[in-house]
Amino acid sequence: QVQLVESGGGVVQPGTSLRLSCEASGFTFSTYGMHWVRQAPGKGLEWVSFIWSDGSDKYYAESVKGRFAISRDDSKNTLYLQMNSLRGEDTAMYYCVRGYCSGGNCREAYWGQGILVTVSS
Amino acid sequence: EIVLTQSPGALSLSPGEGATLSCRASQSVRNNYLAWYQQKPGQAPRPLIHGASSRATGIPDRFSGSGSGTDFTLTITRLEPEDFAVYYCQQYGSSPYTFGQGTKLEIK
Numbered sequence: 001q002v003q004l005v006e007s008g009g010g011v012v013q014p015g016t017s018l019r020l021s022c023e024a025s026g027f028t029f030s031t032y033g034m035h036w037v038r039q040a041p042g043k044g045l046e047w048v049s050f051i052w053s054d055g056s057d058k059y060y061a062e063s064v065k066g067r068f069a070i071s072r073d074d075s076k077n078t079l080y081l082q083m084n085s086l087r088g089e090d091t092a093m094y095y096c097v098r099g100y101c102s103g104g105n106c107r108e109a110y111w112g113q114g115i116l117v118t119v120s121s
Numbered sequence: 122e123i124v125l126t127q128s129p130g131a132l133s134l135s136p137g138e139g140a141t142l143s144c145r146a147s148q149s150v151r152n153n154y155l156a157w158y159q160q161k162p163g164q165a166p167r168p169l170i171h172g173a174s175s176r177a178t179g180i181p182d183r184f185s186g187s188g189s190g191t192d193f194t195l196t197i198t199r200l201e202p203e204d205f206a207v208y209y210c211q212q213y214g215s216s217p218y219t220f221g222q223g224t225k226l227e228i229k
Binding site for chain 2: 035037044045046047050059060061062095099100106107108109110111112113114
């Protein structure tokens with residue numbers, strides 16, 4: 001079955017960097033676009049970033065543009081989120097999400113269980 | 122950017138009743154790429170509906186999605202105790218792939 005396991009979270013100081021990883025299994029990783037979605041404590045869901053299946057295009061929310069970078073390594077079935085210049089408002093649970101469509105066939109997205117990032121001095 | 126507005130913000134109902142949740146988009150959602158999620162405290166969101174009206178794997182048929190263009194609805198018939206949660210809509214037709222602010226479904 002589809003599994004997405006996030007890692008790399010933790011407590012960091014403002015202005016520092018962190019890299020999240022998401023290891024995927026149970027599906028052909030290279031054929032799906034992948035998202036990062038976050039949720040601040042007690043708040044709603046916020047889409048963060050998306051990368052196409054072939055890595056050719058990447059999109060970012062305005063709130064993270066220029067600070068975060070999404071990437072993927074299909075040889076390792078792993079998605080990454082490099083987060084630089086972290087701010088207090090980046091504190092959130094970060095979810096790795098498999099995209100909806102592959103090769104024109106669309107179905108529900110799959111979510112990991114999330115990893116907590118806390119930015120605090 | 123497509124802004125999704127969910128209404129009502131909160132809904133108090135009793136088990137056995139029906140619920141109608143709305144998600145209105147500020148512009149047309151490409152290919153009706155609209156999904157609904159259920160989230161309970163401490164859990165990841167659970168996919169319910171994709172493509173506006175297709176139920177996700179394992180979702181009971183008391184959950185149904187409808188709508189197109191800018192107006193979408195999630196209908197839950199015969200509420201069960203486990204249905205009380207927060208519900209979000211998301212559009213995945215165009216970046217940024219925005220979420221609505223959520224509707225909290227509470228037990229009356």
